[in-house]
Amino acid sequence: PGHVQLLPPQNVTLLSKDFAMILTWAPGESSPPDVTYTVRYESQDRLDKWRKVPDCRNIPRSFCNLTCALSNLYVKVRARVKAVWGRSQSPWVKSQFKDYYSDVELAPPVLTLNVRDNSIHVSASFPLPTCVENLTWKYDLNLWEAGSEDKKKYEGYFRKDTVIINTTALRGNYCFSARALYESINLKHSEFSQPVCVLLNHKG
Numbered sequence: 467p468g469h470v471q472l473l474p475p476q477n478v479t480l481l482s483k484d485f486a487m488i489l490t491w492a493p494g495e496s497s498p499p500d501v502t503y504t505v506r507y508e509s510q511d512r513l514d515k516w517r518k519v520p521d522c523r524n525i526p527r528s529f530c531n532l533t534c535a536l537s538n539l540y541v542k543v544r545a546r547v548k549a550v551w552g553r554s555q556s557p558w559v560k561s562q563f564k565d566y567y568s569d570v571e572l573a574p575p576v577l578t579l580n581v582r583d584n585s586i587h588v589s590a591s592f593p594l595p596t597c598v599e600n601l602t603w604k605y606d607l608n609l610w611e612a613g614s615e616d617k618k619k620y621e622g623y624f625r626k627d628t629v630i631i632n633t634t635a636l637r638g639n640y641c642f643s644a645r646a647l648y649e650s651i652n653l654k655h656s657e658f659s660q661p662v663c664v665l666l667n668h669k670g
Contacts, residue, residue: 472556475547480561484573485594487566489545490529498551505530507545534597539566572646572656575605588629590644604647612639612663636666
């Protein structure tokens, strides 16, 4: 294709979702179907130095996961994207500034229950990008008898911790739910996960 006036991507937004920092956009008006996009980012401690994002060069999709490309999770960053088609390129469009540390949005953890004779072992796994594995994620766990409003709370467990609950006194259908926690400038937490219920000490 020759030089066509390629309109820039629209609604360029840097959002933090499910532990990840993601740039999203919509194709510019009347974009050709096979248009591709290239993304770069700059951080507030080095303005005007736009760094490449290796996984987001000439991509067909309209989002780019920046989390593990960022050189520093504690500094505000913004990203920019342009459309490319043949030899035509659109102007760059910039997002707003955000920083992972204070803006991160958490997804609820996934619970695994292991029922033993007199106890139940509960662990929570988090859908984390590899580069943020060692930040101090925690979780809160709730336990209640199905149908009851009375919840027993187990709070502030580290991500790798298993909560061991003695079940000798529990009879019937019990439910578990957890939320992820993260201590940044203020305490952030996810929604609680969908309840997982088990029958304990069920006779017959």
